[in-house]
Amino acid sequence: MLESVKSRTAIVVILLLLLLSLFIWYGSLSPAPDKGRFPGNDELVEDYERYKGKKVEVGGEVIETDPVMIEVESGDMTIELKIADLQERPEKGDRLTVFGTAGGNNTIHSKNALIRSSWRYAYMYGISIVGAVWIGLRLIGQWRFDKENLAFEAREEPLTVLETLSHLKGSDSDG
Template structure:
């Protein structure tokens, strides 16, 4: 007969640990597998910045995805850099949006001779706009953490997260005489 906790749950810690290790390992393997996926346009995996700069001639007249800061607006030019630090300025055509120097532009398009790409789709990221995203993400994460800790409590011994009988509060209304 299995040992049961007061709440009626089976205390099979080994199975929970094994399940957690299995799930984390699976996620890790999937990340490595996707990161090592070969370029396969028919599967939606197009050459990126590194491949487009290092093997420029090989990817001519092919669809690629590049990203980089706008260094010139007339003609529209994006500076693409690789992981090894190589850089190439690529002229972007067929863009119907207003851009400023410093904006980060991601371009999906066809690479042509003369360091030119004909854009099929573009995504503009405003220069310096990431601090707001990170600040809002941090704020939202802290809010979720506080809400979670207010209503739930971790039990390290049994490796469970259990609901609190009453949520934690900042004021001790039970101790005040009114």
């Protein structure tokens, strides 16, 4: 176990740098259909013609339902694509992810699609916030931070929810 503050700090910095490098590495991957990485929003918005006849995977907001049209974004550029051969019926405002073949006239011939209703994002973020607050209260109630050793220590007697809330307001000096 790492005992010194310097070694703990060094390990945290190394792990954070490793995490950051994974984001950079993932962002540098180019399309490789043989490895399951198909051209997506960025590639089609930049040069749709290059990918005609090839398998693609794109996602965007449904802007029309008859015919189904989605708006695909990449940075500050957008392109409108018609989705053909779609089995499902999305509603305007839904988020549609399509796997299919790029055809002429900005048309994607769908082989598979996933529809996510717009309300699901509000639910997802709302429930995530509730969960994060609950976990935060549990952590504060059962653990304390030792500033001298830069370590978390279990409380001898866990705080109740009310004690945790009053602790957050600064009325508790237990750390």
